[in-house]
Every structure is written in structure tokens, then in C-alpha cells.
Amino acid sequence: MLLLAAVMPSQAQTAREVLDKTAAVVSAKDGVRANFSIKSSKGVNLNATGTIFVKGKKFHATTPQATIWFDGKTMWTYIKKNDEVNVTTPTETQLATINPYNFIYMYKNGYSYTLEKVGKNYYVRLYAKDKKKNIQEMSITVAQKSYTPSQITYKTAKGVTAIDITNFKVTAQPDAIFCFNSKDFPTAEFIDLR
Numbered sequence: 001m002l003l004l005a006a007v008m009p010s011q012a013q014t015a016r017e018v019l020d021k022t023a024a025v026v027s028a029k030d031g032v033r034a035n036f037s038i039k040s041s042k043g044v045n046l047n048a049t050g051t052i053f054v055k056g057k058k059f060h061a062t063t064p065q066a067t068i069w070f071d072g073k074t075m076w077t078y079i080k081k082n083d084e085v086n087v088t089t090p091t092e093t094q095l096a097t098i099n100p101y102n103f104i105y106m107y108k109n110g111y112s113y114t115l116e117k118v119g120k121n122y123y124v125r126l127y128a129k130d131k132k133k134n135i136q137e138m139s140i141t142v143a144q145k146s147y148t149p150s151q152i153t154y155k156t157a158k159g160v161t162a163i164d165i166t167n168f169k170v171t172a173q174p175d176a177i178f179c180f181n182s183k184d185f186p187t188a189e190f191i192d193l194r
Contacts, residue, residue: 013115013122014113014115015113015114015115015124015125016113018115018122018124018142018147019104019107019113019124019140021147022104022140022142022147022148022149023104023107024147025146025147025148025170026054026101026104026148026149027054027056027101027104028170030055030170030171030172030173031053031054031055031170031171031172031173032053032054032055032101032168032169032170032171032173033051033052033053033054033167033168033169033171033173034051034052034054034165034166034167034168034169035049035050035051035052035165035166035167036049036050036051036052036061036163036164036165036166037049037163037164037166038161038162038163039161039162040159040160040161040162041159041160041161048063048064048065049063049064050062050063050064052099052101053173053177053178054099054101054173055173055175055178056072057070057072057105058070058071058072058175058178059098059099059101059178060173060177060178061098061099064080065079065080065081066078066079066080067080068098069177069178069179069180070090070095070098070099070178071178071179072178073089074087074088074089074194075087075088075089075090075094075098076179076180078180078185078188082189083185083187083188083189084188084189084190084191085180085182085185085188085189085190085191086191086193087180087190087191087192087193087194088193088194089194091134092106092134092135093134093135093156096135096154101149103126103138103140103149103152103154106126106135106138107126107138110128110129110130110133111126111127111128111129111138112126112127112129113125113126113127114127117144118141120143120144120145121141121142121143121144121150122141122142122143122144123139123140123141123142124139124140124142125137125138125139126138126139126140134156134157135154135155135156136155136156136157137154137155138152138153138154138155139151139152139153139154140152148165148168149165149168150164150165150166151163151164151165152165
């Protein structure tokens with residue numbers, strides 16, 4: 001019995017190990033693709049569905065309202081109804097709002113974690129150590145077998161946002177997909193907000 005008790009804790013996964021394995025899956029060398037649905041509480045006012053392509057810190061997201069390109073530094077947002085492109089250098093909070101996989105970079109610094117098993121999933125909660133961080137709490141639901149995330153919820157001073165993720169696939173993404181090409185939008189108004 002004592003031998004079994006000594007072995008059991010060493011086999012249990014920690015929240016950090018689950019996050020590390022999830023980050024490895026999401027940051028596949030060639031890239032990943034998934035569908036997403038974002039819903040937020042009042043104050044944030046963000047509700048959208050779409051498709052996202054991710055490769056490292058780069059991403060490309062499309063929704064019925066907008067298309068977003070992020071090359072790791074600069075973000076271009078094409079707003080269809082206005083036929084305009086806004087160019088920004090996004091903050092950590094802005095990236096988390098748009099890219100559900102941004103957590104794979106955030107969790108390593110300034111957060112403590114808890115872990116529990118819920119059905120066939122891990123449920124990881126992150127808590128900011130610094131009260132000045134924009135994202136104070138985050139929870140991530142991860143499949144135990146594949147380490148793919150299915151839901152990410154985070155809390156800011158403005159409210160709570162939940163992102164549901166479906167159809168996750170590791171698939172090669174060309175680097176060009178993460179950069180805005182002005183030739184594809186010849187009539188769009190270009191607004192540089194950097």
C-alpha cells in the first residue's frame with residue numbers, strides 16, 4: 001500500500017505539464033487550423049464565429065464581419081462593412097481576445113494554476129499573480145487524450161469572454177497567409193493606428 005501511495009502522486013499530471021503539452025500541440029511546427037465561437041459578457045461586446053489558422057505567434061482569422069492577419073508583430077484588421085483596414089501593434093489582451101491560442105505564451109509568466117479532471121477533459125485554471133495584469137483569470141478545457149483545447153474562458157476588468165474551439169487540425173500553413181496583401185483590397189481605406 002505504501003509503495004502504491006508513493007508511486008501514484010508521481011504519475012499524476014500537474015497543471016503546468018498539461019499546459020506545456022497543450023502548448024506543444026497548438027504550436028505545431030507547420031501550423032494548425034480550427035473553427036471558433038466567441039461570446040462575451042456585457043462590457044466587452046464581442047460575439048463572433050469563424051476560422052483561425054495559427055503558426056507560432058502568427059495567426060489569420062476570418063469571421064463574417066472581419067478578416068485579421070497577425071505576423072507576430074503587426075496586426076491588420078479588414079472590416080468588411082466599412083471597407084477599411086486598421087493596422088495596430090496589439091496588446092496581450094487584444095491578442096487573447098482575437099486569438100484563442102494566445103494562452104500558450106501567457107501562462108508561462110505571472111500566473112499560478114490549478115488542475116482538475118472533468119470527464120474526459122482536464123480543466124486548468126490560471127490566476128494572475130500581479131493584480132495589474134489585464135487578464136486576471138483564465139480557464140482552459142483540454143482533451144485528456146489529445147491535449148487539444150476545446151474551450152478557453154478569461155476574465156478582465158470589462159467582463160468574461162468564452163471561446164469554444166472545434167475542428168482542430170494540425171495542417172501546414174504558408175507564411176504568406178499571416179500578412180495583409182493590399183493588392184487583394186484595392187478600394188479599402190488604410191488606417192494606421194500604431
